[in-house]
Amino acid sequence: MAFFKSILGKLKQGLAKTREVLSVGLRSLLLGRKLDEALINDLESKLIAADVGTKTTTRLVTQIRADFRSGTISTGDEVLAYLKDELKRLWPEEDRRLRIAGAGPTVILVTGVNGVGKTTSIAKMCSHLRHEGKSVLLGACDTFRAGAVRQLEIWSERLGVEVVKGQQGGDPAAVAFDACAAAKSRGVDVLILDTAGRLQTQDPLMRQLTKLRSVIAKQIPGGPHETLLVLDATTGQNALRQAEEFDRALRPADGGSTGLTGIFLTKLDGTAKGGIVIAIKDTTNVPVKFVGTGETPEDVQPFDPNSFVEALFAEDVPGA
Amino acid sequence: MFERLSEGFSNALRRLSGQATITEDNVREAMQDVRTALLDADVHRDVVEQFCSSVMKDAVGQDVTKSLRPGQEMIGIVYKRLVEVLGGDASVEPTLGLTPDGTIPKVAPPPTIVMMCGLQGSGKTTTCGKIAAYLKKRGRSVMLAAADLQRPAAVEQLQTVARQVQDEMPGSAMVHCYAEPEKVAEYGKAVGVAVGVCQRALAAAIKAGVDTLILDTAGRLHINDDLMNELQAVRKLLNPHQIFFVVDSMTGQDAVNSAKSFHEKLEFDGVIMTKFDSETRGGAALSVKHVSGASIRFVGVGEKLDALEEFHADRFASRILGMGDVLSLVEKAQTEVSERDAQEMQAKLEKGELTLDDFLKQMKTLRRMGPMKQLLGLLPGVGSALKDVNIDEGQLDRVEAMIHSMTVKERKKPSVIDHPRRRRIAAGSGTEQSAVGGLVKQFEAASKMTKQMAALSASGRMKAMAAGGAAPDMSQLRLKGSSHTSSIRDRFKKRKK
Numbered sequence: 001m002a003f004f005k006s007i008l009g010k011l012k013q014g015l016a017k018t019r020e021v022l023s024v025g026l027r028s029l030l031l032g033r034k035l036d037e038a039l040i041n042d043l044e045s046k047l048i049a050a051d052v053g054t055k056t057t058t059r060l061v062t063q064i065r066a067d068f069r070s071g072t073i074s075t076g077d078e079v080l081a082y083l084k085d086e087l088k089r090l091w092p093e094e095d096r097r098l099r100i101a102g103a104g105p106t107v108i109l110v111t112g113v114n115g116v117g118k119t120t121s122i123a124k125m126c127s128h129l130r131h132e133g134k135s136v137l138l139g140a141c142d143t144f145r146a147g148a149v150r151q152l153e154i155w156s157e158r159l160g161v162e163v164v165k166g167q168q169g170g171d172p173a174a175v176a177f178d179a180c181a182a183a184k185s186r187g188v189d190v191l192i193l194d195t196a197g198r199l200q201t202q203d204p205l206m207r208q209l210t211k212l213r214s215v216i217a218k219q220i221p222g223g224p225h226e227t228l229l230v231l232d233a234t235t236g237q238n239a240l241r242q243a244e245e246f247d248r249a250l251r252p253a254d255g256g257s258t259g260l261t262g263i264f265l266t267k268l269d270g271t272a273k274g275g276i277v278i279a280i281k282d283t284t285n286v287p288v289k290f291v292g293t294g295e296t297p298e299d300v301q302p303f304d305p306n307s308f309v310e311a312l313f314a315e316d317v318p319g320a
Numbered sequence: 321m322f323e324r325l326s327e328g329f330s331n332a333l334r335r336l337s338g339q340a341t342i343t344e345d346n347v348r349e350a351m352q353d354v355r356t357a358l359l360d361a362d363v364h365r366d367v368v369e370q371f372c373s374s375v376m377k378d379a380v381g382q383d384v385t386k387s388l389r390p391g392q393e394m395i396g397i398v399y400k401r402l403v404e405v406l407g408g409d410a411s412v413e414p415t416l417g418l419t420p421d422g423t424i425p426k427v428a429p430p431p432t433i434v435m436m437c438g439l440q441g442s443g444k445t446t447t448c449g450k451i452a453a454y455l456k457k458r459g460r461s462v463m464l465a466a467a468d469l470q471r472p473a474a475v476e477q478l479q480t481v482a483r484q485v486q487d488e489m490p491g492s493a494m495v496h497c498y499a500e501p502e503k504v505a506e507y508g509k510a511v512g513v514a515v516g517v518c519q520r521a522l523a524a525a526i527k528a529g530v531d532t533l534i535l536d537t538a539g540r541l542h543i544n545d546d547l548m549n550e551l552q553a554v555r556k557l558l559n560p561h562q563i564f565f566v567v568d569s570m571t572g573q574d575a576v577n578s579a580k581s582f583h584e585k586l587e588f589d590g591v592i593m594t595k596f597d598s599e600t601r602g603g604a605a606l607s608v609k610h611v612s613g614a615s616i617r618f619v620g621v622g623e624k625l626d627a628l629e630e631f632h633a634d635r636f637a638s639r640i641l642g643m644g645d646v647l648s649l650v651e652k653a654q655t656e657v658s659e660r661d662a663q664e665m666q667a668k669l670e671k672g673e674l675t676l677d678d679f680l681k682q683m684k685t686l687r688r689m690g691p692m693k694q695l696l697g698l699l700p701g702v703g704s705a706l707k708d709v710n711i712d713e714g715q716l717d718r719v720e721a722m723i724h725s726m727t728v729k730e731r732k733k734p735s736v737i738d739h740p741r742r743r744r745i746a747a748g749s750g751t752e753q754s755a756v757g758g759l760v761k762q763f764e765a766a767s768k769m770t771k772q773m774a775a776l777s778a779s780g781r782m783k784a785m786a787a788g789g790a791a792p793d794m795s796q797l798r799l800k801g802s803s804h805t806s807s808i809r810d811r812f813k814k815r816k817k
Contacts, residue, residue, distance in 0.1 A: 045365060049364075049365055051572035054356050054359050054360055113570070113598065115440070115595075117440065144623075145477070146476070146477045146480030146481055147473040147476040147478075147480060150472070150476050151471070151473035154472035155472060199595060199597060200599070201597060201599050232568070234568070234571050234572060234574045235568075235571065236571060236603070237362055237600075238362075238570040238598055238600040267439075267440065269541065270439070270542070270543065270574065270578070271577040272572070272573075272574035273574075276572065295440075295470075
């Protein structure tokens with residue numbers, strides 16, 4: 001059962017029931033079945049239900065249909081293999097790895113709209129990096145939301161790392177500046193910066209991100225090495241706009257091509273599939289780097305296209 | 321999208337020869353476009369199917385020959401049905417208790433108990449604060465109870481929000497916060513503790529004599545039985561008068577799963593859609609309404625504590641169909657433009673006395689309302705046309721810089737700008753001389769046009785616009801008592817009072 005590692009293994013611990021349904025769902029839909037038009041329609045429906053979006057779904061299904069009609073593929077297993085290949089091609093391994101600075105601290109700037117789980121995801125990355133033997137410093141640049149700094153502080157106490165903070169309502173760029181200086185002088189391996197949640201439509205707040213980016217770049221050349229968009233897996237087609245707008249706001253001042261370097265996909269332990277990340281990769285080329293599958297700092301996995309595809313075709317988990 | 325939909329229907333119906341009524345066959349293709357539109361708006365696929373077949377039932381057999389625009393007629397049917405399914409326009413039938421005021425009833429003896437529930441990150445705590453502000457403004461005292469013991473600092477967040485409502489929001493009623501910070505525990509270690517906190521909060525609310533108690537529960541997954549049971553226990557013991565399910569309006573297909581489970585366990589009374597200021601098409605509203613039957617009561621439209629609106633089905637329907645949202649635009653403008661400014665501007669326009677200073681002021685006001693593309697996107701039909709167009713906000717920055725580099729005299733009378741002045745302005749603003757020349761020329765052309773416009777009578781102006789096709793023809797979409805234009809007018813009247 002090489003399938004069930006990573007995400008699926010995690011789900012196994014907490015949600016044994018889910019895993020059962022998952023494998024049953026996958027098997028009943030694709031594995032061991034002969035391909036026909038009805039199955040292709042089912043497939044299409046599953047992709048839509050996973051929030052892949054009409055455009056990308058049409059692209060994928062049109063290809064499968066053409067291959068089926070020309071006789072290239074004839075079973076459900078082959079469809080699964082095709083989709084896995086397709087997604088692996090979309091997300092090559094090197095794209096999914098965290099970028100680490102050659103020398104000096106690596107800076108990870110964490111962004112996203114409100115309520116996607118930025119702070120929790122930071123705790124997870126922090127725990128993940130410390131398992132790899134790296135020293136981590138946190139910067140609390142969410143000076144806007146009530147309780148946000150405190151939330152990060154509580155995590156830092158639990159995880160035993162330090163956090164650089166400013167005042168509620170203060171300038172987030174000033175906190176970033178201080179955090180970068182502290183990271184350099186203390187010689188930490190990784191600095192993770194939390195930012196306030198902002199909708200991509202809030203122009204002044206998006207411009208603030210641009211400023212944050214340039215403040216970091218001035219302090220630590222080459223930084224931020226990672227600019228992550230934290231994305232809630234339950235999000236629908238609006239996620240595309242989020243990726244586009246955050247990417248635009250985070251482009252380096254020298255006109256570099258990449259704003260966002262990756263996505264942290266959260267809340268995959270629910271019934272949502274997060275299929276929109278396929279459409280995002282299609283249109284903006286931003287890869288997924290991590291997935292979050294629970295509320296504890298250990299509930300984090302590097303993104304694995306194989307398990308992701310399998311989960312797409314899992315049955316909806318019943319409420320009971 | 322709206323254009324594409326209406327075009328699709330027009331084409332389908334144009335092909336009819338001799339047929340006077342809509343049949344399933346002749347609009348099948350066009351209905352496919354409606355399906356795509358709804359799916360793109362995040363309406364759940366099963367809900368889309370059922371919705372489309374019910375629309376077909378409505379439409380089949382209808383006589384469209386009399387209509388000049390059968391395509392729009394058909395869209396009108398889709399739109400009307402969508403408004404109906406979303407719960408009708410609450411403002412049309414206030415007596416049915418659909419208005420949010422009736423949503424949080426006053427009970428005797430007090431307090432009215434309101435319970436919030438939903439997934440993590442849907443915006444429960446912020447919404448608690450907004451509801452508290454909403455009630456405070458109406459003279460009702462509130463106690464907020466921090467029943468989220470799970471998310472780090474959730475208690476502190478609610479305490480801060482309560483203080484903000486008390487100190488900064490209008491109204492003289494008291495806003496309290498009940499919290500037991502010592503009960504906070506790591507995830508999974510305090511399941512069930514919240515029940516006791518809610519009970520003690522109720523006792524405290526009775527003692528304090530507040531009018532309404534709002535329970536802020538922890539976000540949870542609908543498939544986590546232990547945590548769902550905790551909510552059921554709260555419901556059983558406190559018997560809340562209203563249970564609100566809080567949903568992120570950007571939610572995709574999964575909205576049906578969570579809404580269904582929450583409704584099975586809690587039978588929530590109403591729905592609050594949050595983050596509607598995200599440009600989302602908000603199809604989740606239709607999905608949630610479909611699986612739960614509960615009405616949507618409030619819509620969160622910003623981070624400020626007064627950014628809570630009553631739900632208007634017609635607006636959601638327009639947004640879902642990609643028809644733009646004229647009302648939102650009007651409201652945005654109202655928050656930024658004072659009436660006096662608007663009147664002054666109007667007077668100047670009519671006299672043709674517009675200066676570059678006025679122009680700058682207008683441009684700044686407009687830009688305060690958001691990115692240009694987003695604003696234009698609120699106009700019906702413009703959104704889809706602009707999808708791939710990149711509006712260069714930098715261009716606007718440059719125009720601002722050029723005007724800032726002009727003297728007072730130059731701004732009042734741009735015609736004095738000669739070659740040396742042009743060179744100075746270009747150098748001062750970091751632009752090219754040709755750009756300065758272009759701006760002046762454009763401004764002069766524009767003010768000439770406004771002078772001509774002003775010379776026309778009001779009715780003449782309308783005719784001129786209609787002839788130019790500037791105003792989209794929404795006449796087919798006007799529904800009984802809820803036409804866009806009349807409600808815009810009502811709103812203006814309301815504000816003036």
